[in-house]
Amino acid sequence: MAETALRVEEVTKQYQGHLAVDNISFEVESGILFGMLGPNGAGKTSTIRMITGITLPDKGKIFLNGKRVDGSLTSGIGYLPEERGLYRKMTVGDHLMYLIRLRGFSSKEGRKKVDEWVDRFEIGSWWNKKIEELSKGMQQKIQFIAAVMHDPDLMILDEPFSGLDPVNSNLIREEIRRLSNEGKGVILSTHRMEQVEELCEKIVLINRGRIVLHGNLESIKESYWENRYSVGLGEGQGLPVMEGVEPVAVHKNNRIELQLHEGMGSRDLLRGLLDHELDIQLFQKSLPSLNDIFIKVTGEDLVQAE
Amino acid sequence: MNKVGIIAGREYFSRVKKPQFLLITLGAPILFGLFFVVVAFIFSMTGTEQKKILISDPSNILNERFEAGSNLTAEFRTGTRSQLVEWKQAEGFDGILIVPQVDSPSVSSVNLRYLSDQRLNIDMDQSISSYFNRRMREWKITRLGVDEELLASLNTRVRISSSTDLAATDLDDDEVGEGSSIAPYVAGGIGLVIAMLIYFMVFINGTMIMRSVMEEKVNRIVEIMISTVRPFDLMMGKLLGVGAVGVTQILIWMIFMPAIYFAVIAIFGSSMNMEAAAGMGGEAPEVDSSVIAGIVKELASYNWLLISISFIFYYVGGFFLYSSLFGALGAMMGDDLGENNSLSLVVTIPIILAIYIGIVAVQSPNSSLVVWSSMFPLFSPIVMPCRLAFDPPLWQVFVSFALLIAFTLFVVWFAGKIYRVGILMYGKKADVKELIKWLRTK
Numbered sequence: 001m002a003e004t005a006l007r008v009e010e011v012t013k014q015y016q017g018h019l020a021v022d023n024i025s026f027e028v029e030s031g032i033l034f035g036m037l038g039p040n041g042a043g044k045t046s047t048i049r050m051i052t053g054i055t056l057p058d059k060g061k062i063f064l065n066g067k068r069v070d071g072s073l074t075s076g077i078g079y080l081p082e083e084r085g086l087y088r089k090m091t092v093g094d095h096l097m098y099l100i101r102l103r104g105f106s107s108k109e110g111r112k113k114v115d116e117w118v119d120r121f122e123i124g125s126w127w128n129k130k131i132e133e134l135s136k137g138m139q140q141k142i143q144f145i146a147a148v149m150h151d152p153d154l155m156i157l158d159e160p161f162s163g164l165d166p167v168n169s170n171l172i173r174e175e176i177r178r179l180s181n182e183g184k185g186v187i188l189s190t191h192r193m194e195q196v197e198e199l200c201e202k203i204v205l206i207n208r209g210r211i212v213l214h215g216n217l218e219s220i221k222e223s224y225w226e227n228r229y230s231v232g233l234g235e236g237q238g239l240p241v242m243e244g245v246e247p248v249a250v251h252k253n254n255r256i257e258l259q260l261h262e263g264m265g266s267r268d269l270l271r272g273l274l275d276h277e278l279d280i281q282l283f284q285k286s287l288p289s290l291n292d293i294f295i296k297v298t299g300e301d302l303v304q305a306e
Numbered sequence: 307m308n309k310v311g312i313i314a315g316r317e318y319f320s321r322v323k324k325p326q327f328l329l330i331t332l333g334a335p336i337l338f339g340l341f342f343v344v345v346a347f348i349f350s351m352t353g354t355e356q357k358k359i360l361i362s363d364p365s366n367i368l369n370e371r372f373e374a375g376s377n378l379t380a381e382f383r384t385g386t387r388s389q390l391v392e393w394k395q396a397e398g399f400d401g402i403l404i405v406p407q408v409d410s411p412s413v414s415s416v417n418l419r420y421l422s423d424q425r426l427n428i429d430m431d432q433s434i435s436s437y438f439n440r441r442m443r444e445w446k447i448t449r450l451g452v453d454e455e456l457l458a459s460l461n462t463r464v465r466i467s468s469s470t471d472l473a474a475t476d477l478d479d480d481e482v483g484e485g486s487s488i489a490p491y492v493a494g495g496i497g498l499v500i501a502m503l504i505y506f507m508v509f510i511n512g513t514m515i516m517r518s519v520m521e522e523k524v525n526r527i528v529e530i531m532i533s534t535v536r537p538f539d540l541m542m543g544k545l546l547g548v549g550a551v552g553v554t555q556i557l558i559w560m561i562f563m564p565a566i567y568f569a570v571i572a573i574f575g576s577s578m579n580m581e582a583a584a585g586m587g588g589e590a591p592e593v594d595s596s597v598i599a600g601i602v603k604e605l606a607s608y609n610w611l612l613i614s615i616s617f618i619f620y621y622v623g624g625f626f627l628y629s630s631l632f633g634a635l636g637a638m639m640g641d642d643l644g645e646n647n648s649l650s651l652v653v654t655i656p657i658i659l660a661i662y663i664g665i666v667a668v669q670s671p672n673s674s675l676v677v678w679s680s681m682f683p684l685f686s687p688i689v690m691p692c693r694l695a696f697d698p699p700l701w702q703v704f705v706s707f708a709l710l711i712a713f714t715l716f717v718v719w720f721a722g723k724i725y726r727v728g729i730l731m732y733g734k735k736a737d738v739k740e741l742i743k744w745l746r747t748k
């Protein structure tokens with residue numbers, strides 16, 4: 001049984017007549033990568049600001065490790081904001097040391113922690129470089145280190161992959177997985193559905209300040225499964241017309257998405273395919289993508305809206 | 307508390323460690339001194355232009371003598387106007403001064419004419435007319451047959467000796483009178499120097515804090531900071547760090563100023579200072595040793611302990627008062643430069659008003675405007691130092707102290723709240739509801 005790192009209870013936040021967050025509740029458990037999804041302006045950042053204690057909710061409560069967040073305490077959360085939150089004129093080393101000392105580490109302990117991360121990301125040669133001299137991707141790496149180096153129990157990473165090339169993206173992705181596996185609470189906030197699908201076990205999907213979906217990613221997908229299968233056929237083979245089977249899309253490598261009519265099951269489909277003596281190279285349940293679910297639930301297309 | 311120290315340390319060292327810091331700190335007084343030297347030089351330049359003029363004086367009022375200034379020489383000739391012009395052109399005179407025929411000593415006005423290729427400059431205009439006025443007077447005295455000594459006895463020199471020492475009995479002591487006549491100037495000078503110092507330090511460091519807060523807000527580093535430290539600690543750290551930078555600068559000046567002063571004297575010679583003083587003063591006082599001795603004596607008579615303590619007190623008080631306001635302003639700012647400028651006026655206007663009241667205070671240190679301003683916390687850090695050398699009633703100083711302490715504490719608290727709200731607001735103004743909510747939180 002995973003511990004609850006964060007509990008958000010019926011939280012509402014209003015900005016000058018605009019309801020940014022509308023009665024949101026969810027929980028984040030330690031060791032389970034949690035994805036907070038939603039289009040830009042959905043209320044993700046407003047929610048994060050309340051969790052980190054930057055603003056207070058108008059209504060509702062937030063508990064961090066069982067303790068209520070009320071603005072009087074610093075949260076000790078590891079927070080990676082979407083924008084670059086760095087002192088541009090400071091050197092990489094000074095910056096990291098400054099932040100770790102503010103988080104209560106002595107210079108010596110802090111240096112050990114910082115060095116650990118500097119070695120892990122192999123950026124020792126950047127120690128004396130000024131932040132403003134770094135590329136966007138480099139800055140993002142420094143910011144990531146700054147957010148996690150002090151071993152917080154809960155880390156909130158807002159669009160952590162922005163500005164990163166694929167190599168560094170992978171590096172950060174592996175670190176996020178490792179931190180989660182070590183039993184930390186990690187919230188990955190993004191508008192990029194595929195990142196969450198790839199990494200997260202549990203999600204909350206927010207749109208227009210409200211929770212649209214919440215729970216285990218796989219079970220959500222299962223619950224929105226619409227009797228679809230994906231079939232891969234041998235080269236050059238076409239799909240014959242079959243009763244109750246409708247092709248929806250054809251992907252590369254002759255992979256075909258099939259929609260089965262009500263009452264039909266996987267056995268009926270497989271039997272039909274075998275009857276036509278087709279070379280079946282792949283046969284699997286086709287779960288909807290998060291984007292498909294999002295469209296279905298909200299009537300809005302997140303990818304199109306980009 | 308420890309976090310405040312770490313923040314103050316960063317603010318302090320990130321400024322002091324910069325190579326520019328020492329350069330600016332040392333350079334500022336040198337530039338300042340250089341400025342005065344240049345000004346003195348410019349003033350001395352104006353008089354060096356040599357002019358040679360031709361004077362036509364048919365009534366012989368000047369008696370063929372003309373000493374209106376060391377840079378003016380004259381030659382007297384009689385002739386028609388066209389002859390005079392001819393001579394001017396042929397012999398290279400700079401101008402022609404034509405004194406009209408004056409017959410009776412009872413004339414009340416005389417109109418001199420000056421003919422030249424260039425217009426008469428103010429300097430020459432004044433020296434010629436005042437010189438002529440004096441000579442005209444002499445001429446009239448002779449013509450009217452008045453006794454010069456009798457006339458002189460009509461003049462009485464009036465001087466006011468000011469003292470707050472009511473118990474003093476030696477009111478007729480001429481020496482005391484002599485020393486005290488320069489007292490208001492010395493006292494005013496001390497007051498203004500201290501007030502100016504406080505003004506500049508508060509202003510420069512205040513805006514520095516404002517900018518640093520604004521930068522943190524605009525680049526959103528503050529979001530990380532706030533999840534780590536309390537906003538109030540962040541603000542306090544900034545105030546202490548930047549305040550310490552100011553104190554460091556004062557200390558550096560205190561050590562280097564005398565050195566620079568002596569170096570300047572050694573290089574340029576002490577005459578430069580006299581010239582500078584004469585040039586700056588406008589109506590050049592005759593600087594003789596007795597005046598300097600008087601100033602030195604005057605300086606020794608002040609309550610320096612009170613003045614020094616007050617200086618430190620008002621600097622610290624004024625700094626915290628205004629810097630916290632500047633910090634709060636910085637927190638309310640966005641990246642709209644125009645809006646920022648008008649916002650910062652809210653705080654800059656009181657400081658500028660204070661320095662103007664300070665200048666008035668030096669002239670009339672006990673007028674009711676000045677007295678009240680020297681106790682009003684927004685003005686007192688600058689106005690009261692201007693009054694201090696004039697021995698204001700002690701109760702006023704203490705009331706001013708007390709009000710400043712109380713008000714500063716309140717402003718720091720209040721600014722902390724505004725800071726808390728403002729620094730996290732993006733794109734939207736801090737609305738009153740939000741402000742009240744934060745004022746209520748612990």
